[in-house]
Amino acid sequence: MSAQPLKKIGERSWGITIFAFLYLAFLYAPMLVLPVFSFADQKVIDFPIKGFTTHWYEEMFAKPEMHKALWNSIQVGVIASLTATLFGLLAAKAITRYAIPGKSIAMGLISLPLFIPEILLGLALLIILNVAGVTLSLLTIAAGHVLLCTPFSMAVLVARLDGFDKSLEEASLDLGESGWMTFWRVTFPLIMPAVVSSLLLTFIVSFDEFLLAFFLQGTEQTLPLYIWSGLRFPSNFPPTLALGSIILVVSIVLVVFAEWLRQAGTGGGKMKVGV
């Protein structure tokens, strides 16, 4: 490769810079509507904004149903993220460490729920659960979420295990350690950041998910279901915006943190050899 210096974006290409900003605005500006109106002192979503208030937040926090839904969502999210990360870890280990026939087919099948319309997935699961006579509950929602979350977990962990110097695991075996203990003494500590990243990511996927939860819900609601049901009453609308704003901020923070962890964790396994 020739050693031509990379052209700095922005030096000469104003066009592309403007395009990038427009693109980002197009993607994210609509989301700003939520926080903006959640602080607006008015019941109707309309410009011009009449004044600033934190009243909607107070109203929202005062609702016991909201607390219940939040707690339900956390429970579902924790179960789904733990289970999906465990499955994702097993899948990633199998894919990166063993020569299994039909490896890419297996990977494809695990990723499939991402590409099937969720409404069909939800419907199909609902039919199966009905036929099997399973009572719908938070657990059935969590089970549905595992299906959606496992591909995310697998992707994060495959990337980490692939960029991992395999001679580290061989060195542990060579020093007398068993395969299982090698995993706990060497592999797991080194992929820990990716595991945490996977937990956060899958938690958020579950926490924000609506359609599957809608199909698989029993008597208890998760937070997105609570928001949906609240929208039927106009008086509930501003507090719902407040709740949506909080979820938005928390989601962004968690995803950014998960991504930071994932990137920070890729350095560990491979060492530069030099003096």
Add this chain to the structure above:
Amino acid sequence: MSDMNSGDYIRIEHVTKRFGSFHAVDDAHFSIRPGEFFSLLGPSGCGKTTLLRMIAGFEFPTEGEIYIDGQPVTGVPANKRPTNMVFQSYAIFPHLDVYDNVAYGLRKAKLPKAELDRRVKEALGMIRMDGFENRRADQMSGGQRQRVALARALVNRPKVLLLDEPLGALDKKLREQMQFELRMLQQQVGITFIFVTHDQEEALSLSDRIAVMQKGKVLQIASPRELYESPNCREVADFIGTMNFMPGVVKSIEPKVAVVEVEGLGLINSPLPEDYSFAAVGSEVLIGARPEKLDVVRGAPHPGEKGVKGTIGACAYLGDRNHYQVTIEGRAAPLQVATEQGDRSTLASFSPGEHVTVSWGDNSMVLLPKS
């Protein structure tokens, strides 16, 4: 080879490793003695690392058996073998410090704390890394990591230490220093070392014996001197040092000497190798001559030696010696001759175009199969 009792500490019995239809190792069959510094030498892809990994227990032979200290280990996994390995990348655990890296195997063996501490300290002392207990891999130089990898393996007192190109990643100066240290360490601990390398100089300077491998086959197993002075085939001669190869025809077999007619050089007397079944009278063979076994002179050849007239072609000044290409009438390929750089008055003593004589003694030549 005379000591038969201890001659087969490690036995590789007709070991073959196939990956699909590819023969990574093809019928390797030899023994390694206790306390020996044994090298597997060959170009990349020759099967040396696969063979080492089979001894370590990371790969398993398609055919054949491996014995260590009399015990068959062919199907035994790496964690149950009395071997330890120094990896090419060193494989220092990045989440552990030097102390915990070295103690890794001892912790598995559940050694009492005091004993463990003593052994770790002893191992660190041996590689002169005391005081580095709390360093991590990214706080060490390549040479230091290499030494930690050595200590981590040796602290377990393996019967065999396996080294997979451990010096490959170091720069030249450090590599030479580490070669010296490795040799000292091996003499100190007295453990059998099996050393994989593609660097012939490294293998020659370190090893008691070397197995030269190519395309999965072991070509020759011998001491460095034997390999250099009496290679058993063209491939070995070519891989270790440089050599002039001259096709010839066997005219007669005398006691200890084959008389071979070589184009442009006339009749050449070459000492007979141990196995000269390939050299029947009338058959085609190769005569090999190392450049430094030949000499360039003005006028007659050295007393008692034979010679042939030629013309200096290219010459190269290499500091401690001069390299000449000498064109011989009736020979297509010029002869490579290296002359020692003696006292300073002889600097560049021959120049291109000069008419000279190439001189050699009877022991300069090696008899090789036509291949």
